[in-house]
Amino acid sequence: MHKEKATQTVCVVGLGKIGLTLAAVYANNGFNVIGADVNDKVVSTVNQGQSHVANEPGLDELVLRAFENKRLRATLNTKEAVSKSTIVVVIVPVLVDEQNDVDYSYIDSAVEEIAKGVKKNTTIIFETTLPPGDTKNRFGKRIEDMSGLKAGNDFYLAYSPERVYSNHILSGLEKYPKVVGGLNEKSLQIASAFYKKALQCEVIEVDSTDTAEFSKVAECVYRDVNIALANELAKFADEKGVKLSDVIKASNSQPYSHIHSPGIGVGGHCIPIYPYFFMNRGLKEGLTHFSREVNDGMAEYAISKIENQVGALETKNILILGLSYRGNVKEATKSTTWLLTEQLKKKNANVFVHDPMFTEEEIKSFSMEPLSLGDPRISTLDIVILQAFHSEYQDLRFEDFTNCKLIFDGRNEFNKEDITRAGITYEGLGG
Numbered sequence: 001m002h003k004e005k006a007t008q009t010v011c012v013v014g015l016g017k018i019g020l021t022l023a024a025v026y027a028n029n030g031f032n033v034i035g036a037d038v039n040d041k042v043v044s045t046v047n048q049g050q051s052h053v054a055n056e057p058g059l060d061e062l063v064l065r066a067f068e069n070k071r072l073r074a075t076l077n078t079k080e081a082v083s084k085s086t087i088v089v090v091i092v093p094v095l096v097d098e099q100n101d102v103d104y105s106y107i108d109s110a111v112e113e114i115a116k117g118v119k120k121n122t123t124i125i126f127e128t129t130l131p132p133g134d135t136k137n138r139f140g141k142r143i144e145d146m147s148g149l150k151a152g153n154d155f156y157l158a159y160s161p162e163r164v165y166s167n168h169i170l171s172g173l174e175k176y177p178k179v180v181g182g183l184n185e186k187s188l189q190i191a192s193a194f195y196k197k198a199l200q201c202e203v204i205e206v207d208s209t210d211t212a213e214f215s216k217v218a219e220c221v222y223r224d225v226n227i228a229l230a231n232e233l234a235k236f237a238d239e240k241g242v243k244l245s246d247v248i249k250a251s252n253s254q255p256y257s258h259i260h261s262p263g264i265g266v267g268g269h270c271i272p273i274y275p276y277f278f279m280n281r282g283l284k285e286g287l288t289h290f291s292r293e294v295n296d297g298m299a300e301y302a303i304s305k306i307e308n309q310v311g312a313l314e315t316k317n318i319l320i321l322g323l324s325y326r327g328n329v330k331e332a333t334k335s336t337t338w339l340l341t342e343q344l345k346k347k348n349a350n351v352f353v354h355d356p357m358f359t360e361e362e363i364k365s366f367s368m369e370p371l372s373l374g375d376p377r378i379s380t381l382d383i384v385i386l387q388a389f390h391s392e393y394q395d396l397r398f399e400d401f402t403n404c405k406l407i408f409d410g411r412n413e414f415n416k417e418d419i420t421r422a423g424i425t426y427e428g429l430g431g
């Protein structure tokens, strides 16, 4: 008699922005998915067929469909979810602390639960961005020690970096090849076959988990270094009175030139964080270090340009547009607004923050003073700084800033003529 192949069960550990998207995609591509998370709100939302992630086109529908087809459910019990699964995908963050040391607190506790549930023949794939070596040396060993099982023989271990971009996660999963490295050939083959089916994407197999981990950190370092170069060029263009945007257009017409755009800072939980995964692990000096300094120094540079125009900032009313680290994303991690507010407060300026993605209460919870664009106090502002260009700022009415002397366009997004027409001085980066 023909025996039907059983549906494979996958456990996704960490149902955040990325984990929930992965879980929904796997579920819609023929897998039974159990999402495990420590946040009960996340778990109960998913168990009602809803996504807790905002601004991710297509995700709400995908979660609902997976739920209605009984392919996706969520739990707080990671150990049990792992014990019921043949594939376990780990997407719980690793961050850096105030001293930029690697902070493993979330993922270490997730790995302990995984180790309690792992069985013979389970395949565990790490997707979280990690310092190279961690899949094998930190987590693989921990799981071996706790479970008594041998990695590569009793259970399989692989690493595949998540390379997508907030607001474009689903399209990124379709478009970007999946880089996969295994602890041994069998681990690689299982992980690779899984992604071909679960994501239906191109897979690039590399020779080890270390190589796959290294490739993801290298991508982030590449971006950081190239943004730092653009920022250095912007500062020099300012000195020379040259318009950098025209330079970039001209230079990039040559196929080997890919000059990035300058900006007031690099934020978020990727680019400003992952270079430390090299810097703290033996990369002692060089471009990676210098680029972090250049990019984190842009806030100070912007403030010095403002001071050159308007003088001392003491008692000045300054509005920062955008708490998010970039436009149209609700994410305050390592946002340049933290650097700006800290430095402006030291200069005794009165600092306000506006961000359409956050409620006033949320802005207050970051110890920042919110100011809505409808508040009459906007007529008392002396300076406005664009930090994150949300779509809403496309229609900003500059003439409402009746007392404003200067608008600093930290993303080179505003139209200079509109600002000068409103009687306000325009400053940007790079001429």
Ligand SMILES: NC(=O)c1ccc[n+]([C@@H]2O[C@H](COP(=O)([O-])OP(=O)(O)OC[C@H]3O[C@@H](n4cnc5c(N)ncnc54)[C@H](O)[C@@H]3O)[C@@H](O)[C@H]2O)c1
Binding pocket: 013, 014, 015, 016, 017, 018, 019, 036, 037, 038, 039, 042, 078, 091, 092, 093, 094, 106, 107, 109, 110, 111, 127, 128, 129, 130, 162, 163, 164, 165, 166, 270
């Ligand atoms: N967000 C991005 O744009 C992006 C892009 C590329 C790669 N990544 C990678 O994906 C990782 C996750 O990003 P995200 O945006 O989904 O993060 P997130 O903060 O949205 O979600 C993390 C989830 O993990 C859960 N969690 C924490 N500790 C846990 C534990 N012990 N067990 C189970 N769940 C736990 C949290 O409750 C949360 O739901 C990042 O750390 C990064 O390595 C993210």
